[in-house]
Amino acid sequence: MTFSGLKGLVAVGVALLPGIAAAQPANQFFAGKTITITIGFSPGGTYDLFGRMLARYYGKYIPGKPTVIASNMPGAGSFTAANWLYRVAPKDGTAIGIAAQTIAIEEALKNKAVQYKAAEFQWIGRATANVEVQVVLGRSKGATFEGLKHNETPTASTGPGSPSESYPKILNAVAGTQFKIIRGYPGSTDGLLAMERGEVDSALTSWNTMKTTRMDWLNDKKAVLLFQYVPKRSPDLPNVMAVVEAGTNDADRALLTFAASSAEIGRAFMAPPGVPADRIKMLRDAFDATMKDPDLLAEVAKAKLDFDPASGLAVQKIVADTANVDPVIAERMQKLLAE
Known part of the structure; x- marks a missing residue:
């Protein structure tokens, strides 16, 4: 084979690499990777508690058994973390987060700190409602x-x-x-x-x-x-x-x-927009399984925590309904709160 022919084969191989990566089986994607759960509040409190509890058990239910860690990103009532997750975080499934339960309401009320669309997050699941x-x-x-x-x-x-x-x-x-x-x-x-x-x-x-x-x-x-x-x-x-x-x-x-x-959003977790659908399904299925983990349930019982899990699809609907509320209702609330 001539040198020019060899160069051609290499070029073809390089061109095919993205396709080979894309063809990687979805259930192998998370193997060897680290998933970071970004918590929009300082340590302490139930947002932090549930975020760290999820990190302890989540990995064993995700195909490929990735490492899962929790990281705090407090600021602006958790909107710093929500904005980062929406605009900056990797959109490959390795970044999820938890922010204030008012995340959709504040968007509807046109809070100036909001730089996200709550309904465009891909909601993974809820650990509990908050009464x-x-x-x-x-x-x-x-x-x-x-x-x-x-x-x-x-x-x-x-x-x-x-x-x-x-x-x-x-x-x-x-x-x-x-x-x-x-x-x-x-x-x-x-x-x-x-x-x-x-x-x-x-x-x-x-x-x-x-x-x-x-x-x-x-x-x-x-x-x-x-x-x-x-x-x-x-x-x-x-x-x-x-x-x-x-x-x-x-x-x-x-x-x-x-x-x-x-209250119905409660302590819920979301991924950025743009994460491939097959990975979102794996993350949601793993979340549902984690919420049934015997050791996690024992922790919840010992701490006497409220515990009312909901699926990612259920939370997705709640968030969408709130974020897309009739503008007349949102404007009325804005006026009442400003008085």
Whole structure:
């Protein structure tokens, strides 16, 4: 064979390399690779907890058994991580993440920090929904729904844009409650401590926090739960009003449903747009299997965590419905929150 003929064969071989790589069996892609779970918050809290828990078990259910690690990227209420995942992260299946459950709502409300399209993420699955509740001291005149309508009730806020401020504002506007928002509390736990000190009569926290740290308040009638911020009542709380029930007409109920939709997103994981469909299916199937892992379930039980997994396809629909909400509803909420 002549030298020129050999050069031609090499050139053909090089040209075929991309095709050979593309033809690599999908179930071998992750072998020897590392998948990074980017957590949009600092260590501590349930976003970090579930992100690291997933990293411990996920790899053994993904074909090729890749290494899985968790990495924190806090900033801008987790939007730094969401923007990075959407715009910069590898789109080959080796990058997934978890961000604030309000990710779709904030896009619909045109938050300037948002540089992503929530429905274009490829959602992998949810570890749990997040039921938030409004706690009111039993001795308060606002300890009933009717009482809240006739008595100013101080409630702890962790700042503008937080659920602890947004929900009371919305309820004041659509249900006639008289929450008085008291800012200056770093977190929901601080709000509960403020109730103990008599600084406020009410605070917002998660049901998981209440049942693991303050159940005596409810058993001893020291406090009551007036609302659960979900579209429909949780099986755990069949006698506590879902916030949507506070609406008296279709427009108000639509607004409250939009506000509460983030509860159903909860602690959910997503991949960037552009990841090949076969790899997304592997990641989703592996996530579903991981949520049934006996050791993971034992961790959840030991920590007394809320645990309500949902498939990636189910989360995809919830996110799309929220992100594509009627602009009239989003604009109304923007105005209420700005007041």
